[in-house]
Amino acid sequence: MRLFVNKNKIKLSKSLTRLIALTVIMSSVVTFASGCAAGGQDSRKVLNVYNVGDYIDESLISQFEEQTGIQVQYSTYDTNEMMYQKVKSGSTKYDLIFPSDYMVQKMSREGLLKKINYNNIPNFKYIDKSFVNPMYDPTNEYSVPYMWGTLGIVYNKKMVKEKVDSWDILWDKKYSRNLLMFDSVRDTMGIALKKLGYSMNSTDKDEINAAKGILIKQKPLVLAYVNDDGKDRMIAEEAAIGVFYSGDFSLMKEENENLEYVIPKGGTNKWTDAICIPQTADNEDWAEAFINFLCDPKVNAQNTEYIGYSTPISEGRKLLADELKNNKAMYPDQDILDKSEAFLDIQANIKEYDKAWIELKSY
Structure with missing residues (x-):
């Protein structure tokens, strides 16, 4: 897991076997109802997202909602292990989660993840080739890289x-x-x-x-x-x-x-955090729409600057300020990464x- 931080105050997260003893789950829940369709069908569109705390520029959520009409119900967790137990229990149905590499492997092996329909994610083409078919998901069936x-x-x-x-x-x-x-x-x-x-x-x-x-x-x-x-x-x-x-x-x-x-x-x-769809998800099409939105280079660049980690999206990196995209701490030479x-x-x-x-x- 990684330590996730915000711009104003360093705070505890993201991750692996790792790094916390006491946790608090903060949930922000916003729903809307626009009545019923003529045939009595509920017309609400709600996407249930479960992410590490302070691991997205939340203004992007509002932007996605405005573009799609899909309302995002957004909840946060502190560690991979907390998320895993919640998803495995089935106590809440999430449409999107953000596990680290080893947890993607574990959850896919245990049948907790759905396969992704890449026809709904054309922006996957912007993912750098070095992040495609990783060891933790060699066929890229279950995950899309988010940050690294x-x-x-x-x-x-x-x-x-x-x-x-x-x-x-x-x-x-x-x-x-x-x-x-x-x-x-x-x-x-x-x-x-x-x-x-x-x-x-x-x-x-x-x-x-x-x-x-x-x-x-x-x-x-x-x-x-x-x-x-x-x-x-x-x-x-x-x-x-x-x-x-x-x-x-x-x-x-x-x-x-x-x-x-x-x-x-x-x-x-070298760690990677990914985006996945749990097996219990009810709205995989909307989940894939959100993944595609996050893979848009302009959206990704804004999100990367907010979070402070490295992006796996080549076109997104090109849009970063020079001091960010050329930072060797964030984007080390390939010979180091190869080791x-x-x-x-x-x-x-x-x-x-x-x-x-x-x-x-x-x-």
């Missing part, structure tokens, strides 16, 4: 004078009690696996234990394992180095110009990660 980003190292250039280009710096004793690590099993275990030259999706018990071992060695150097509070602590210069997502950095930089972002040369987690990987649903093997994580935290 990377996991990397944020450091304070006043406090770190050496070149930062490797995960190894997170184990450098000169930064003892000056490091912030994610309080997140897949992210932090993934970093350790990558440092050792293994896949972030490893299911090999020896590799998972090796990752746990170097994290135990690192633990005395760590100031804190953080969630949302890590951004504020980094901005306040309580630590020299921390692990963050690319989109979080773009807004952290606005608060502290001494912060820099680096994707380690060995590669990292990076998405988190995948490792199914029952997550128990080995959870066991290692518990041992690390209790050490």
Whole structure:
């Protein structure tokens, strides 16, 4: 999952196994009734959308409603796992959800997603080819990419004078009690696996234990394992180095110009959030109309500037301001991306990660 933020105040989200303990679901529900058709048929058109908090420019919702006459009932969640449980329970029927890559894979495998009719999404042609047929949805039957980003190292250039280009710096004793690590099993275990030259999706018990071992060695150097509070602590210069997502950095930089972002040369987690239609959806045609709307380059550019993450829509990126579309933190070189990987649903093997994580935290 990712940390989602708004322009005025950094706040907690989006995502993976990850990053929160207490959640509040805020719902904004607006409906309208325009009477009944001649044959007694209800003429209301309501699209039920379930998205991560502050993960869309809501003025675009009003624009979509005006263009189509479809009223959007918009609700928010904080993590993939919260969304998954709500959709799986069937307690509320949503027409659109916005899961991360590994959750798309999990939900499609469990039969919780409908196949998408791309005849209703002509704007899919604007999706960059590198985001088509991803490993988490190899046939692109169940998802359309929404936003993406990377996991990397944020450091304070006043406090770190050496070149930062490797995960190894997170184990450098000169930064003892000056490091912030994610309080997140897949992210932090993934970093350790990558440092050792293994896949972030490893299911090999020896590799998972090796990752746990170097994290135990690192633990005395760590100031804190953080969630949302890590951004504020980094901005306040309580630590020299921390692990963050690319989109979080773009807004952290606005608060502290001494912060820099680096994707380690060995590669990292390249994540993608997608748009999907749950199996319980009643209005898939309207859902596909909304997906198509969001894939319009002009709409996408406006949405991307609001959210602060990276867009998978090439034509949308071209419309961004130069300082955004040419930002290497947001759009890194392909050689780095080629060494990076998405988190995948490792199914029952997550128990080995959870066991290692518990041992690390209790050490």
